[in-house]
Amino acid sequence: MIVSTLDITHISCAPFQDQRPGTAGLRKKVSVFSQPHYLECFVQAIFDTLKLPDGSRLVIGGDGRYHNYDAIQTIIRIAAANGIREVIVGQNGLLSTPAASLVIRKYSAAAGFILTASHNPGGPDGDFGLKFNTPTGGQATEQVTEAVFRASQQLSGYRIASLAATDLNRIGVTDLCGIHVEVIDPTAAYATLMQTLFDFRAIRAWLKAGHRIRFDAMHGVTGPYAHRIFVDLLGCPPDSVLRGEPLPDFGGLHPDPNPIDAAELVAESLRPDSADLLAASDGDGDRNMILGPDFFLSPGDSVAMMLASLPLLPGYRGGVPGAARSMPTSRALDVVAAELGIPCYETPTGWRFFCNLLEAGLIGLCGEESFGTSSAHVREKDGLWAVLVWINLLAAQNRSLKEIASEHWRHYGRHHFQRQDYFTADTAAANALVKALRDTLPGLSGKKIGSAQIETADDFHYHDPVDGSESAHQGIRLVFNNGARIVYRLSGTGTSGATLRVYLEHHVRDQATIDQASAKVLQPLGRLAAELARISHFTGLDAPTGQI
Ligand code: VG1
Ligand code: CO
Secondary structure (H helix, E strand, C coil), X not given: CCCCCCCEEEEECCCCCCCCCXXXXXXXXXXXXXXXXXXXXXXXXXXXXXXCCCCCEEEEEECCCCCHHHHHHHHHHHHHHCCCCEEEEEEEEECCHHHHHHHHHHCCCCEEEEECCCCCCCCCCCEEEEEEECCCCCECCHHHHHHHHHHHHHCCEEEEECCCCCCCCCCEEEEECCEEEEEECXXXXXXXXXXXXXXXXXXXXXXXXXXXXXXXXXXXXXXXXXXXXXXXXXXXXXXXXXXXXXXXXXXXXXXXXXCCCCHHHHHHHHCCCCCCEEEECCCCCCECEEEECCEEECHHHHHHHHHHHHHHCHHHCCCCCCEEEEXXXXXXXXXXXXXXXXXXXXXXXXCHHHHHHHHCXXXXXXXXXXXXXXXXXXXXXXXXXXXXXXXXXXXXXXXXHHHHHHHHHHHHCXXXXXXXXXXXXXXXXXXXXXXXXXXXXXXXXXXXXXXXXXXXXXXXXXXXXXXXCEECCCCEEEEECCCEEEEEEECCCCCCCEEEEEEEEEEECCHHXXXXXXXXXXXXHHHHHHHHCCHHHHHCCCCCCEEC
């Protein structure tokens, strides 16, 4: 009998100094990630930090972007050299971010690697990314990613096993020199879970009655999931799924579900024959955009309205113990939570901050303004889950999305919300702006501006109620006494330059202002935000470079 043993080589190389993970993993241009030793070193730094026991099980999958396939082969080789003995990987290297979270939990894996730069463009000139998740299925905490960064800066090399390439296209089990590699159907466990959370029978009946949905997968990872769930299980016609084939360059598009990058879907929603629900998801399937006929549902409203209607969904009949939103997300959720008498937590931007709260059972629903929503069913935000929530809510209530929203606003008031982005190639200028703004905070507190007064002016500091960890400088908040709020922070997901995000919000209760367009209501606040931060002075920009 021939027993093949693992052939492990130690490769020496100089450490990289730029491997600090951002809001959600390490994101760099493909050209950076694919340079010799770069990915290998980052993965080695993760193993050095996590110190997983020998024989551990690992989950690997990605959004299918350029470099996905090769990177998976490299990660398997480094993992094998670092004691991993079982690898679970999605067929064709695909796993949506929420499905990966689920698979990690289901298979009790010691860790998971998710290869994605989310909504960032792909292809040889695009972006690549890698994030790693813990056995809970959630992203590693800020403390762990910082420890990985420190380890990466001191690395003297990495260990790699010589293994034949794994055939990722065929579902099944292979033994590679004692490493058990299982290629799984990426949609199976996820589709099964969704059927336990939602009333598929009611949705099928609603669809049979002539209602229609349109889902734009934007050539990201959700295409196969959408086909399985919407077409195979719910009986929607196949053309309900647009751009359903995952492509390495996302067809040259930004796989970002927002009204600008998914403009085609918005145009469809304005046509007289619009579907009843139109939705899109991003490259890795954790974001969602929800539209109805002639109606755009803002993400902050979406999570608030979900909380108000949760008991209509089979998986959530008993409600949730609490809810949470990232700090810049509109406070629409707080108003609903207050009425329900449950706590609403405010966390820094990035899904990883929700994970402790979810794991401790303190919350059961959470969301971000950046088109992210999810519940305790996984430890990542979940695009298709959010779409199913809305399809189920429409089927259960037999009212249009617009009608549901109008009624919600009549009861709770409306939180007009907008995010303005200012991109500058000059990172130093963006940092100087934030520093100057921080320095003006003491003088802004209590300041009268027109008929309103600034009640709070601070730099958001988070104290995690579960593990007691502290996260400082998470965004500058100006809270006014008239229901308005301005938040400023720098993006942590870009791969070049800097993006200043300015979040504008105004809670209004009178029907006339409720009915106005958010862009109009928030125009004066946007001007004020630009003035207070002296955006033009620091960046030379007189208007946002992007607006959602
Ligand atoms: C952005 C969003 C944030 C989101 C993050 C990851 O981060 O603002 O809310 O969690 O992207 O989303 P930033 O630092 O650029 O503002 V995804 O879909 O990339 O995993
Ligand atoms: Co994403």
